[in-house]
Amino acid sequence: MKISSTCLVLLTARVYGVTATVVPNTASVNPSGGGRILTPQNNYNGWVNPEDLAPMPQCIAQQDQSTWLSAMTKCTGKLCTSHFGFICTHHQWLTQLSCLSTGFSSDVIKGYFPYCGRSVLAKAQLYQWIRNVTGRTWLVDVGDTNGLENLSPASLTEGYAAVSVIHKAPTCLTSSISALSMERFQHVMASCSFTSTTQHTGNAARPWEYNESLLSMTALGFETVGYNLTRRSIGYGEYFDKGCFCSTFTMDPKQDPCSGPEQIDSTRERLWMNATCGPKSLPKNWTDKLKTTEFAYIPTEDWHWPMCVTDMPKQVTELTDQCATDACELDSSGYCKVLKRSVDRDCFCRNISYDSCGGSCQIFETRIDFVKWLHDLCGSMRDWHGLPDNWRQLAAPTPLDMIPWRWTIKPSNESNTPPIIRLGSIKATEKCPSNRWKLGTFALVNMATFLAAFLSQRTGIRRIVRGFLWQPHQWCWFSRGILIAVLQLLANWFNAFLVQKTLGYEDVPVIQLMLLWCSMPRLAWLATLLIGLQPFEAIDFSTAASSFFVEMILQGFSSYYMIITVNYGREHNFYLGGLESAERGRSAKIMYAGALLWLITISVAFVRFLQATRKMNRVTGSGSFDLLKRQRSKQTISNIAEKVMAQLNEHFSWLGEKNWVHYWEDKSRDSEETFLISSERGNYTVYGTLPVQSQNSRVSRKAFANLYAVTTISMPLLWVAQWLFWGGFVGLSSEEFCPPKLGVLAAVWIAFSLGGATFGATL
Numbered sequence: 001m002k003i004s005s006t007c008l009v010l011l012t013a014r015v016y017g018v019t020a021t022v023v024p025n026t027a028s029v030n031p032s033g034g035g036r037i038l039t040p041q042n043n044y045n046g047w048v049n050p051e052d053l054a055p056m057p058q059c060i061a062q063q064d065q066s067t068w069l070s071a072m073t074k075c076t077g078k079l080c081t082s083h084f085g086f087i088c089t090h091h092q093w094l095t096q097l098s099c100l101s102t103g104f105s106s107d108v109i110k111g112y113f114p115y116c117g118r119s120v121l122a123k124a125q126l127y128q129w130i131r132n133v134t135g136r137t138w139l140v141d142v143g144d145t146n147g148l149e150n151l152s153p154a155s156l157t158e159g160y161a162a163v164s165v166i167h168k169a170p171t172c173l174t175s176s177i178s179a180l181s182m183e184r185f186q187h188v189m190a191s192c193s194f195t196s197t198t199q200h201t202g203n204a205a206r207p208w209e210y211n212e213s214l215l216s217m218t219a220l221g222f223e224t225v226g227y228n229l230t231r232r233s234i235g236y237g238e239y240f241d242k243g244c245f246c247s248t249f250t251m252d253p254k255q256d257p258c259s260g261p262e263q264i265d266s267t268r269e270r271l272w273m274n275a276t277c278g279p280k281s282l283p284k285n286w287t288d289k290l291k292t293t294e295f296a297y298i299p300t301e302d303w304h305w306p307m308c309v310t311d312m313p314k315q316v317t318e319l320t321d322q323c324a325t326d327a328c329e330l331d332s333s334g335y336c337k338v339l340k341r342s343v344d345r346d347c348f349c350r351n352i353s354y355d356s357c358g359g360s361c362q363i364f365e366t367r368i369d370f371v372k373w374l375h376d377l378c379g380s381m382r383d384w385h386g387l388p389d390n391w392r393q394l395a396a397p398t399p400l401d402m403i404p405w406r407w408t409i410k411p412s413n414e415s416n417t418p419p420i421i422r423l424g425s426i427k428a429t430e431k432c433p434s435n436r437w438k439l440g441t442f443a444l445v446n447m448a449t450f451l452a453a454f455l456s457q458r459t460g461i462r463r464i465v466r467g468f469l470w471q472p473h474q475w476c477w478f479s480r481g482i483l484i485a486v487l488q489l490l491a492n493w494f495n496a497f498l499v500q501k502t503l504g505y506e507d508v509p510v511i512q513l514m515l516l517w518c519s520m521p522r523l524a525w526l527a528t529l530l531i532g533l534q535p536f537e538a539i540d541f542s543t544a545a546s547s548f549f550v551e552m553i554l555q556g557f558s559s560y561y562m563i564i565t566v567n568y569g570r571e572h573n574f575y576l577g578g579l580e581s582a583e584r585g586r587s588a589k590i591m592y593a594g595a596l597l598w599l600i601t602i603s604v605a606f607v608r609f610l611q612a613t614r615k616m617n618r619v620t621g622s623g624s625f626d627l628l629k630r631q632r633s634k635q636t637i638s639n640i641a642e643k644v645m646a647q648l649n650e651h652f653s654w655l656g657e658k659n660w661v662h663y664w665e666d667k668s669r670d671s672e673e674t675f676l677i678s679s680e681r682g683n684y685t686v687y688g689t690l691p692v693q694s695q696n697s698r699v700s701r702k703a704f705a706n707l708y709a710v711t712t713i714s715m716p717l718l719w720v721a722q723w724l725f726w727g728g729f730v731g732l733s734s735e736e737f738c739p740p741k742l743g744v745l746a747a748v749w750i751a752f753s754l755g756g757a758t759f760g761a762t763l
């Protein structure tokens with residue numbers, strides 16, 4: 001009895017690793033060595049030394065051994081083993097084998113069988129002992145040892161696990177009692193445990209001994225169950241039979257040993273049971289309220305905030321502390337590996353929604369980031385409705401985000417709300433003209449301005465005398481240009497002013513709107529280009545220059561919004577795919593493409609223009625005013641001219657300037673002979689000889705052709721770019737761009753361009 005308890009404690013101690021040193025001790029006892037084999041077994045006519053008997057099996061050592069020991073004691077007696085004549089010289093306690101074979105009847109085994117029969121390995125070990133000692137091939141009933149002689153790894157139907165997983169179970173579980181067998185957890189675990197190979201504990205050399213003071217056989221050691229009974233080997237260590245454990249240890253769901261205030265213990269317990277015995281060992285709803293870092297709990301180290309965290313109110317940022325708790329991180333087998341400080345997703349999501357955070361959380365990129373973050377975090381939570389219904393639109397650039405400036409032309413209902421409002425608050429105003437109507441109005445204004453400019457030039461050509469290139473006194477083109485441009489700007493300002501004075505549009509900034517109007521496409525340049533269709537000498541350069549100048553000024557003003565747009569598009573990655581998946585993204589693409597086209601065209605045109613004027617100045621500047629000097633250096637000039645022409649040819653061939661030169665040469669060939677190089681205003685006399693004159697004429701024609709070619713290419717391109725910009729803008733802003741009284745605005749533009757044209761023609 002006493003040994004029984006020591007053995008159990010010993011095993012238990014070893015199993016739970018409390019005295020780890022015991023394991024190496026027993027391991028160092030070589031089971032195959034020892035005295036038993038060295039000293040040949042003495043068999044005295046069927047009587048043997050008790051110490052020569054096979055050691056006690058593990059499952060017997062773990063139970064009350066009194067029945068077992070008394071059965072052995074009954075077969076043991078003190079015999080004389082050495083005689084000298086009739087005198088016995090040596091007495092010895094010996095055990096009679098034949099007695100044992102009847103002593104260990106099935107009735108004796110029956111008491112031990114339920115416990116030993118739990119684990120197939122323990123049963124096989126018991127069977128080996130019984131068969132060795134009694135020669136019987138069954139234990140309690142015939143046939144109850146079937147298959148025990150041919151064990152394989154498959155005999156452990158549910159597999160096995162290392163006993164060390166017990167450390168992953170909470171104490172409330174390991175100290176609980178099985179609902180089924182009313183046995184302690186650790187006892188069940190011991191009954192199902194085995195070692196990698198059979199090992200001796202205690203006195204391996206003397207497993208049995210007759211204790212004279214107790215008058216009984218005593219066991220001095222026992223043999224553990226070895227996995228190698230299955231004729232396979234596994235790594236050194238202690239294991240347990242899962243099938244044995246799970247069928248013996250059961251939990252009463254109504255009396256969960258770990259259902260305490262510490263929820264985490266319940267989680268660890270349920271995870272342990274699931275990983276060890278599978279979900280069938282647990283109630284159906286066992287996964288409810290499971291605190292694992294798989295999904296429901298986010299480890300604090302993995303937690304991240306969206307970009308706009310700085311704008312989040314305190315009650316949101318403090319939620320991570322308020323919702324923090326310990327949660328299990330699972331290992332590969334599904335046990336609770338470590339407890340991690342984590343944020344309860346459910347707790348956090350219940351207290352946050354899209355509206356909990358304003359400021360930068362609702363503006364463009366940070367809003368997209370915030371919406372995506374919120375959706376990743378809480379989107380899959382049941383009964384969570386923290387995102388507005390149109391959240392998918394909020395997760396992409398909204399039309400308002402894609403407008404590069406922060407003001408809109410639309411009636412504000414409440415004048416104290418800023419024009420930047422959430423997408424959801426956009427209300428379709430019935431009064432807002434359709435996009436087609438808006439663009440149609442702009443087209444109409446285009447046509448009207450073209451007609452005005454064209455007609456005024458027709459009349460102007462007739463009245464204005466033939467001029468020559470860049471005559472120093474002819475500065476009227478400059479003032480005329482300025483005046484026409486100012487008129488145009490005035491029209492734009494007036495229209496912006498009109499808009500602002502409309503009820504509901506008080507927030508519209510006049511200057512900003514005026515600048516925006518400046519970027520509108522105008523068709524006046526077409527009239528300017530038509531000038532070029534006349535013979536070169538018939539061209540009214542003053543008109544051409546002033547129209548060109550007006551165009552330059554207005555394009556200069558329109559550069560404000562074009563550059564803003566291109567820059568905004570660059571900052572927000574619109575040119576590199578940032579507009580995919582955005583609502584009205586196509587319109588935005590058109591708008592941004594238009595702005596980029598405008599910028600590229602104006603840059604190229606500007607460079608070309610500078611080059612052309614520089615070369616032109618080099619020729620005419622050194623020529624027109626100092627003809628005598630030029631006459632002297634005729635040779636040099638013609639050299640320079642040739643050089644310049646060669647260069648121009650080289651540089652501008654792509655712009656098609658040759659075509660213009662040819663065109664004008666053809667046109668003027670007829671009038672060439674009769675043409676006099678003189679200004680009709682008479683204050684410019686030509687002293688030049690014919691060769692010089694024709695040379696000069698050719699070079700300036702050439703240079704003008706360059707300028708003209710640059711204009712021919714760039715003006716339509718700029719016009720197209722501006723149409724793209726406006727077309728895209730109107731489509732993109734839609735209800736955000738509702739200029740009131742569109743007809744009046746158009747009328748103002750037309751009136752001012754007519755006025756400008758008439759004025760330009762009469763000046």
Ligand SMILES: *[C@@H]1O[C@H](CO)[C@@H](O)[C@H](O)[C@H]1NC(C)=O
Pocket residue numbers: 053054131132133135
């Ligand atoms: C019992 O085991 C011993 C060694 O442990 C062996 O010598 C003996 O032959 C076995 N007897 C039977 C009947 O298996």
Ligand SMILES: *[C@@H]1O[C@H](CO)[C@@H](O)[C@H](O)[C@H]1NC(C)=O
Pocket residue numbers: 002211212213214
């Ligand atoms: C017999 O058992 C008693 C009590 O367990 C113990 O004190 C004694 O040492 C044992 N005798 C021998 C010879 O082992």
Ligand SMILES: *[C@@H]1O[C@H](CO)[C@@H](O)[C@H](O)[C@H]1NC(C)=O
Pocket residue numbers: 031032197198226228229230231
């Ligand atoms: C299991 O291993 C032990 C110790 O190594 C050895 O004595 C025993 O014979 C082995 N049993 C089987 C079935 O291989």
Ligand SMILES: *[C@@H]1O[C@H](CO)[C@@H](O)[C@H](O)[C@H]1NC(C)=O
Pocket residue numbers: 271274275277278279287334
């Ligand atoms: C429960 O155990 C099964 C396998 O036994 C495993 O597939 C499942 O993932 C486990 N459940 C949890 C929540 O760990």
Ligand SMILES: *[C@@H]1O[C@H](CO)[C@@H](O)[C@H](O)[C@H]1NC(C)=O
Pocket residue numbers: 283285286287288289
């Ligand atoms: C499972 O459901 C039972 C009642 O149906 C309840 O008492 C128990 O608390 C639930 N367990 C969990 C983990 O939710």
Ligand SMILES: *[C@@H]1O[C@H](CO)[C@@H](O)[C@H](O)[C@H]1NC(C)=O
Pocket residue numbers: 319322323347350351
């Ligand atoms: C979260 O919201 C719930 C109600 O939805 C409330 O009971 C709870 O106190 C809130 N938690 C925190 C930390 O604000």
Ligand SMILES: *[C@@H]1O[C@H](CO)[C@@H](O)[C@H](O)[C@H]1NC(C)=O
Pocket residue numbers: 412413414415
């Ligand atoms: C704003 O609109 C509502 C209806 O949409 C209207 O009742 C209210 O009078 C408007 N307020 C102003 C200042 O126009």
